[in-house]
Amino acid sequence: MKVPANTLSPQFELFREEYLEAAGRVLRSGWYVLGEEVEAFEEEFARFTGCRHCVGLASGLDALVLSVRALDIGPGDEVIVPSNTYIASVLGITERGATPVFVEPDEFYNLDPLRIEPAITKRTRAIMPVHLYGQPCDMPSIRTVAEKYKLFVIEDCAQSHGASVSGRMTGSWGTIGCFSFFPTKNLGAFGDAGAVVTDSDEIAQRIRLLRNYGSIQKYVHEIEGVNSRLDELQAALLRVKLRHLPQLLRGRQRVADRYRSAITNPSIGLPRVRDDVEPVWHQFVVASDKRDALQRHLKDAGIGTLIHYPIPPHLSRAYSRLGFGKGDFPIAERCADTVLSLPVYDGISPAEIDYVCAAIDDFA
C-alpha cells in the first residue's frame, strides 16, 4: 500500500460538481477580483468564526502583515510569538520592522502562557498565539495576560479554521484573527488566499483600505496601501468548501481518534489535547527520539510523512541578523528534532490509517 503525506485530489472529488458550478459562475460573470462572491464569503466566514467582520486578502502572510500594520506596530515595538512556529508568523512581525520575542511552547506545542509574562517589556505591543497543528492555544490565560498589560492579541489561525476553546472559535478570542486559505490548509482554496476576522469596525475598515491601495472609492487614496485583494474565483470555491467544513473536520477527528487508539508503540509520543478545546487536526504530529529513523522506516513501507518544522525561526538563516544560536530556545529545537506529521488529508481511508498505525507499531 502507498499512503502519501498529503494529497488534495480526493477533497476536490468529494464536492466536484459544486466546485465546477461555482467556478463556472465566476468565469461567466466577467468580474474577477473583489466582488459579490468575496462579499458573500466574508459574511459567511465572519458568521462561522462568530466575529462581526471578515476581510478577504491574498494570503495568510498578508493577513498577519496587514494586522500588524493596522495596529501601528513597527520599529521599536516587540511582539511575542512562539519559538516553534512556521516562519510566516515571524515574517508578519518583522515585515514592518517590529521585533519578534520568542517564547517557548508548552506540551501542546503552543505558546506557553506561563512564559509570556516574563517576556513582556515596556516595548511589548502584542502577543501572537499560533494554534499550531490545529490545536487551540490556552486563550483564556493569554487574554488575561494581554488585558493586564494592555496588549493586542493577533491570533495566527492559519492551521485552526473551526477549532474552538470553550465553544468559542479561534480567531474570535484576539483583537484580530488571521487565516490562510493556502490549498493544504483545512479550509483551502485552489490558489493563494487569506483573511482577517475582527469585531472592531475600525480595524476592519483599516485593513479594507490597506488591501486595495488605500482606497475604497476608486482612485481616491486615503493611506499608502498594498495590493492584497481576494479573487472572486477563490472566494466562490471557498464558499463551497466552507459549507462542507464541519463534515470535513469531523472526518479529521475520526482520523485522529483512530491514530490515537491504534498506535501503541511506547516509544512514540502521541499528541495531547488540552481540556475544553476542540482541535481540528490540521496535522497529526507524533514525537520520537529516533524521528529520522522512524521517517525512513515509514518511507520504506510506502508512507509519506512531513516535518513541521525542521528549523525553528531563530535558527533560520533568514533571521541570522537576530543573533540567536543553538541552545537559545531548547524546547523549540527539541520539537524540530523529534516531531513527525502523519498523513491526515481529507479522503484518507480507514484501511490507509490502519496501515500507517501497523507500520508505526512495527518500528523498533
Ligand SMILES: *Cc1c(COP(=O)(O)O)cnc(C)c1O
Ligand atoms: C500557512 C501558514 C501561514 C501563512 O499562510 P500563507 O497563506 O501561506 O501566506 C502563516 N502561519 C502559519 C502558522 C501557517 O501554517
